[in-house]
Amino acid sequence: MLKQPWYPGIIVWPTFFIFGFIVYQLLFGPDAAHDNFGTAATWVLWWPLIPLIFLLLGRFWCAICPFATLSDLVQKVVGLNGPVPKFLKKYGIWLIDFFFILITWADHVWGIVESPWGSGILLLMLVTGVVISGAFWERRTWCRYLCFLGGLSSNYARAGAVELRATPDICKDCKTASCFKGNGKVPGCPMFEFPRTMDTNARCNYCGYCVKSCPNDSIQVSLRVPTRELWFIRKPSFEESFLAIVIVGIVFIQNITMLDVWGKMLAFLENLTGTSNYAVIFTIAFLIAMGSTVALLFITSFFAKKTESTTVNFARFGYALIPLDLAGHLAHNLFHLLAEGKSIFYTFIALFTEMPEGSPALVSNDVIQLLQFALIGLGVLGSIYTVYRIAKYNYQDDFKRPFLVHTILVILLGILNIYLFTLPMMSRM
Template sequence: MQTKINIFLKELLKSRWYPGIFRWPTAAVFAVIVYQLLFGDSSPHDNFGTAMTWIFWWSIIPLTFLVLGRFWCAICPFATLSDVIQKFVGNHRPVPRFLKKYGIWIIDFLYILITWNDHVFGMVENPRGSGIIMLLLITGVIISGAFFERRTWCRYLCFLGGLSGNYSRSASLELRGTPEKCQKCTVTACYKGGEKAPGCPMFEFPRTMQSNARCNFCGYCVKNCPNDSIKLSVRIPSKELWFIRKPRFDEAFLAVIIMGIVFVQNITMLDIWAQAQHHLEVFLGTNNYAITFTVIFAVAMSIPVALLYAASWFGSRLNKDSVHMNFARFGYALIPLDFAGHMAHNLFHLFAEGKSVFYSALSMFGFTSHPASTAVLSSGTIEIMQFLLLFLGAAGSVYTAYRIAKSSYGQTVRKKNSYIPYAVLLILLTLLNIYIFLLPMAHRT
């Protein structure tokens, strides 16, 4: 069965219709969404762009990363726009060194900034605000595509690309070259491009690639390979996280940042949020929402960072590596729990507000309706799904921490047991997530 799936996937990637058959319909829908955000109904309840972006697309996008890796990045409208701009006015300049060096940190900053703007300026609740964000992103893509080679924006600047890069490490698909064939090959068409397709848009050399983090499954290398060496195959989710040879502090830090952002998204949707905000206003002596939210935002973001640092300190006592190395190495273990918490949060929006996508689509054609409920599933069913996700994510993260310790330190008991502080950390974060999801949440639109 798996062999048949692998053959089907390879034939799909080699097809001349791929990925265009997915890319251009996606671009068309995206154009409608942007138009609706900018010129459609000003009410988020009736705006198709708001519903499609924040109720449907943003809710399911983490799941696509787990199942299909960075496939979204192959068909993303921003990537399509970048390719078009490069074709007609691109200067194809090399990527600046500072982007190569600090790209992940820029992505961290942009992800934090967009989340902060969402809560302070009400981006989600305001279709025009969402539209402006889209225009700003489009502007960045155009500038990047006009000046720099390949998909510089997608690789080094896109906050969603950073998120997908982390989650896709846990994906159930992987694209790799066959070592026996690639070692003998002297052709570089898989990277530079050839007659059948352009070169790798994400600056990856498939014959040496060992991670999903930068691969968008565009299929260009598969089309260009003269030896039929590169294949897309099914694998065990999260397996890649167990054997990362060169852990990076910035990538581990992004995993922790995602955890903090999920906490923020959940906390601000709780019924107790208004009460907590009032107490903070009294403590700070101000009723400025931007100030009070920034304080809570900073605290919520700092908690998982501080906890991982503490676990890394304890871990360093056992395996004798530096705290910095422990932070970088075991930070990847948070990714399955990151995904579970993120997806559990999104399940609420998808199934508690999912019908709003249908009704807002009708409103584009003049059929306005305000049903008593936009829920697809009952709150009890959604909670069960959320807790199941959290359990699977916690189990995946704890096991990943164990495998990281085992692959890094072998069978030495003291060093292998250095995963224990991280197991405790992951259990604490899971319990915190469970407590938050037990509390009533507000709808997004």
Template sequence: MVPVAIPKDKLSKEKKQMEEKKPYNLLSIPVVKKFIQSKWYPGIFQWIVLAVFSVIVYELVAGTVDPTRNVGTSLTWVLWWPLIPIFFLVIGRFWCTICPFGKVSDIIRKTIGSNRPMPKFLRKYGLWMIDFFFIAITYSDHIWGIVESPRGSGYLLLLLVTMVVGTSIFYERRTFCKTLCFLGGLSGNYSRSGSLELRGTPDICKTCKTQSCFKGSEKAEGCPMFQFVRTMETAADCNLCGNCVKNCPNNSIRISPRVPTSELWGIKKPMLEHTFLAAVIMGIVFVQNITMVTIWQDILNAIGTVTGTDNYNVNFTVAFIIAMAIPVGLLYGTAKLATLTGGSVEKVKKNFVRFGYAIIPLDLAGHLAHNLFHIITEGKAIWYNSAVLFGMNVKRGDLAFAPASSVQLLQYIIIVIGMIGSIYTAYRIGNKGSFKALAPYYVLMVLLAVANIYLFSLPMMHRV
């Protein structure tokens, strides 16, 4: 049989099409690659953030107890907390690289750390521990008023630093960040929706003998988050620290922009821990909103008629549990409804875990919309309180950048965008199935969005 010659112009056309499909690599920009490979990255950012963090902790612990005038409170809860979901959406887990907890961990490990392997318990249950700590800290805020109390916020940060130091003395790499940090689950879930990813080139990685991305080299230590670039399929545990870029001898690493939420469409190993947290975060957003509106007292009174007490802690605990249980229950009910026609119990459980990831864009939108209220209506406090820190005599005025009505409009827009993102994610997770098959999930996303919009339509009170 005589082989058929393929015209050169056709070959070049196919080659060009293949090249066009390749994700754009930010490391192809010489100045970007050189900076990430240099000793300045990410250290220059880490030391700046650590210095600011030290000032914040000092002000929280030793400064004024008035949260409206404490610069530590303003920088933490009015600026940082509202910006953190934007960080994860735009640049993935880059915050985790420059986080002061991570830098403290690095310093401890390199000086007095014993670098023992991560305990099997944390390796197995670390994600559940992260979920637990996130829920516990949110709950504690409402019971003991951490956000409204500079001292409470300061002691919380010191407690976290103590946990960082303890784990870093005994265990290798960033064990605390990987298995205990209350932001770990949040950052992991949100960064899956993010618009940036780091990956290796499969054809190059499979021929690599050094595995220096994981093991490290004289240029930098191995991945602090225990990731092996060759098999990495998610941005959930990549901090964009650049160690693998420094260590890779074959220029296999790429950092590429991507369509937000695209990673959620094709997760190969969905995990119950991630889905549970995604649903719980939606409930926590409900709690954060409900406690700031006028109907909150009516809700407490209604719960009090059932519990037989007017104790705030008891009634809030009941409300907190119910708020978290509702999205979990709705998701499970939706998965069951979608599989009524011949679906097995195993399929219900499988779909519960798979489609839970579709809630993440709406989680992100709800978190951002809630915190938008704080940064826009209380944002000037950052300037006033920071000016006092530097000895400037600034006349205080209204703390708001814009009226609440303008904030509400932005909140509605953000929730609608999040709803569209969640609906489309469900559509892609369902492999672009029929409308009838996926309708229950679409209805769930609309229902959660409407609940958020209703709460945002009510007048909200300031917490700080």
């Protein structure tokens, strides 16, 4: 499929126009979230499916993403195609971490998900960033160095079930490098990757350009054991591990804000701080949730260290939390998809006639909980096995201590996830 001239355009352009319609609905459709098709399509359908797509297909979404398409269009019309600033190359991953945290914080403080207009403004702000990036810098600078979803996808895609790789025996005699540069008919890699030597899914978006331009048919897509890439990372990144553990804390706070206990926590923090300002109170809770999980990984990495520093172990074993990250994210989003899924159909029908009445749930809460528990169980097992492989890879026969302490951390975080999912959650639609 990747070799065909119609790929990815046959998927890109329908996605682009659907995105435009959704933005229109968010900005000019019904004011109430439960009546707005744009809200349902974005937060009940697309957002829950995104982590599942990353698991099954890697960063395939990034190949058809409307923002990436817009960036390409801007480049063709007014693009200066300047080199990526050194600042972005060095600190881009930290900017991605910051933007992801900021958008999550803003959602809870300003109620972006519950406000169609707020969701529309958020998308327009992202569009502005994409246009600026496409106008000034080459290829998909936005996707590689600035997109908050790109950071999330790069972590999750590492645990994905497919990979795109070149064949070393074929590539060793290649003199062209067309997989990176393009060949005149097909562009070069938009993500600044050199497919001939690429050993990670973190930035490959399966656009197919390298497959089309390779003169030797060297580049293949194949299935693999999920999480396998996480076992043998030669140069672990502190920033990527930081994002992995921060997501654990973010999923915790997102779950807590949907529980009855959240009101009691707010009252406690109001009494403790002497203020009833929700932005201040939530910021404190948000920082505690993220800071606690980061501190736990630091403490675990300290007790696990052999000859390496705590920060080295933090960078190495942070990747082991990605399977649990992915499972927690999927389990949280599963509630929105299954407890609110009918709202997608109701709001779509309301575009043409009167909205049907009835519960938006697709299945019962008991079924949702069972699926959530199963996902967390798989995530815990995946993370424990990844801890084992990372420990064996880096410490050989002396792996027991780092394996044990990080396994305890994974089990603790898994238990906390399970406990939160046992409590009844409130719908946001």
